Amino acid sequence: MSGTGPATGAAGGGQESHVQAPTGPESGFPALPAPAGLPRFPLALLPTPLHRARRLEAALGAGPLLLKRDDLIGFGVAGNKVRPLEFLVGAALDHGADVFVTGGGPGSNFCPAAAMAARAAGLECELVVWGDPAGAPNLVLAAAAGATLVPTGDTDREAVDRLVEERAAALRAAGRRPFAVPRGGSTALGAVGFAMAAAELAGQLAAQLDEPPALIVLPVGSGGSLAGLLAGLPAAGLDVPVLGVSVSRPPAAIAARVRQLARECAELLGGPPPLVPEIVDARGPGFGSATPHERERARLALHAEGLLLDETYGAEAFAAAAERLGNGPVLYWHTGAVLPAIGSITKGAP
Numbered sequence: 001m002s003g004t005g006p007a008t009g010a011a012g013g014g015q016e017s018h019v020q021a022p023t024g025p026e027s028g029f030p031a032l033p034a035p036a037g038l039p040r041f042p043l044a045l046l047p048t049p050l051h052r053a054r055r056l057e058a059a060l061g062a063g064p065l066l067l068k069r070d071d072l073i074g075f076g077v078a079g080n081k082v083r084p085l086e087f088l089v090g091a092a093l094d095h096g097a098d099v100f101v102t103g104g105g106p107g108s109n110f111c112p113a114a115a116m117a118a119r120a121a122g123l124e125c126e127l128v129v130w131g132d133p134a135g136a137p138n139l140v141l142a143a144a145a146g147a148t149l150v151p152t153g154d155t156d157r158e159a160v161d162r163l164v165e166e167r168a169a170a171l172r173a174a175g176r177r178p179f180a181v182p183r184g185g186s187t188a189l190g191a192v193g194f195a196m197a198a199a200e201l202a203g204q205l206a207a208q209l210d211e212p213p214a215l216i217v218l219p220v221g222s223g224g225s226l227a228g229l230l231a232g233l234p235a236a237g238l239d240v241p242v243l244g245v246s247v248s249r250p251p252a253a254i255a256a257r258v259r260q261l262a263r264e265c266a267e268l269l270g271g272p273p274p275l276v277p278e279i280v281d282a283r284g285p286g287f288g289s290a291t292p293h294e295r296e297r298a299r300l301a302l303h304a305e306g307l308l309l310d311e312t313y314g315a316e317a318f319a320a321a322a323e324r325l326g327n328g329p330v331l332y333w334h335t336g337a338v339l340p341a342i343g344s345i346t347k348g349a350p
């Protein structure tokens, strides 16, 4: 059983788009119904807030700046990763799984989110982790939420997805019913979570704003969040340019992966073809480290607006969003990583 194969087959593949914008300010809460045929295990408190950041605009000397607050998503400190997990855990339950198998590294926000989501659904969770898991706050949280950590014993990140499949096969051979999901939950099915977020945003924009954003900016790791957004925006009637800020892979490599995932997600939804994003390189000093300029932007956001931005995703993407102000409203999608943000602040940064 895997997060891609059987779940894709469950889509139904109808012709009409199943992603619909809500019609009024309250209609996004509770969550929009899942697209036909896709089981969803509700975890998030939706819609996440959308607001204008006027103090931050004043501090930056530019605007308008809108914030979409997935850091306030209301399940653990799991941020954007709650959105794919609603569909991945839904599929795991639908397939009669008893253990959710996935993985990541010491800094993974997906790992604790998956651990908590699995536990909330009554599933066990096994996490294949590269690198040194000892004392890494996200993995400590995952273990506290009941997950079993399976260290790979080396620093090869790319091997994790294969080892997740191998671990699932071993569990199956032992009579268990595993549901395997690659790092970050970035499958076409996981991306449906962010396609639904596009519909949620369309409803909020219609209710709250006269003018749609001129640009949406978000950080990109494994690509599922951006892919879902690109599939969901046209389905929700929003033709807004999207800037993906790549923090771990070269833009050309992640662009190919995002295109593929976005196409598969749009097919799963039976919606129109996905938008094509701009992707910029924000790997800077390396995965997990922000530049002094990005740290300075994160500090400004903390001081002006009380935003907690981490050094792997948030500081990089927010700095890129701030750079684009001045040509119409920019919407910065705050994807969470609150635990690492607090971790770096309490260690003396930014």
Ligand SMILES: Cc1ncc(COP(=O)(O)O)c(C=O)c1O
Binding pocket: 079, 080, 081, 108, 109, 110, 184, 186, 219, 220, 221, 222, 223, 224, 225, 226, 313, 335, 336, 337
């Ligand atoms: C806080 C945060 N923001 C953004 C991302 C990137 O999302 P994706 O992996 O879907 O590209 C991640 C990935 O783990 C994340 O933890």
